[in-house]
Amino acid sequence: MADSLAPHGSPRPGVPPPSLPPSRTEAVLESIRHAILTGELAQGQALVETELAERMGVSKTPVREALKTLAGSGLVVMLPYKGVTVRRVDPALARAVYDMRLLLEPVAAGRATGSGRVAEEAEAALDAADKAGDAADRSLANRAFHRALYAGCGNPLLVKALDELRDQTALVSSAAWARRPSWEREAREHREILAAAGAGDSGLVRTLMRGHISAFVARNFPESETE
Known part of the structure; x- marks a missing residue:
């Protein structure tokens, strides 16, 4: 693990700290999430509470709580007697995640089309993705874009899923x-989806979203790819 790991946005040793964040656990959570998504914490790597706490300059408690949250969201795996590891991405996982999205997200985005908040929030997320400094920030901005499109679907269970x-x-x-x-290609597809949403064309939003999701997994995790 790289010595540079620290709560995301926190200063390096020797730099006076800014005002404390509202939640230390949240800061630790975002730092570990960012390190996983950039590959600083590699897939399959063991995550030891004491080591993370020492490197991040915090107690074990916020690290433990952050790891529990990340296990719930699927970024890490907790196994009895084996500890915590970063989840490995294989074709089976990718296809399972994207299959669920393919079933749910085009419908949710289509239903949300016409909501007054969709265009503004989605545009802001695309701008953030364009300005992202690394894969983690870009990927999280992309997630914000997709959420802006489906959050107004009117079905809280669908949004939760x-x-x-x-x-x-x-x-x-x-x-x-x-x-x-391939993020430049996906950014162009995002702009097309946003334009359809702005025009209030729910049918086109569903079609474009379905194509966007299925093309990504077919391009990056084809059925012929071995695990």
Whole structure:
């Protein structure tokens, strides 16, 4: 593990700290999530509470709580007597995550089309993705874009189901981009989807979203690929 790991946005040793964040656990959570999505914490790597706490300059408590949250969102795996490891991305995981999205997200985005908040929030997320400094920030901004499109679908259970896939989707996309950078292509597809949403064309939004999701997994995790 790299010595540079520290709560995301925190200063390095020797730099006076800024005002304390509202939640130390949240800061630790975001730092570990960012390190996983950039590959600083590698797939399959063991995550030891005491080591993470020492490197991040915190107690074990916020690290433990952060790891529990990340296990719930699918970024890490907790096994009895074996500890915690970063989840590995393989074709089976990628296809499972994207199959769920393919079933749910085009419908949710189509239903949400016409909501007054969709265009503004989605545009802001695309701008953040364009300005992202690394794969983690870019992937999380992309997740924010997709959420802006489906959050107004009117079905809280549908929104919850898609929200629970966000971290695993970010992990899959970051892993795919490390092998085959394609975010510029996906950004163009995002703009097309946003334009359809802005025009109030729910049918086109569903069609474009379905094509966007299925093309990504077919391009990066084809059925013929061995695990």
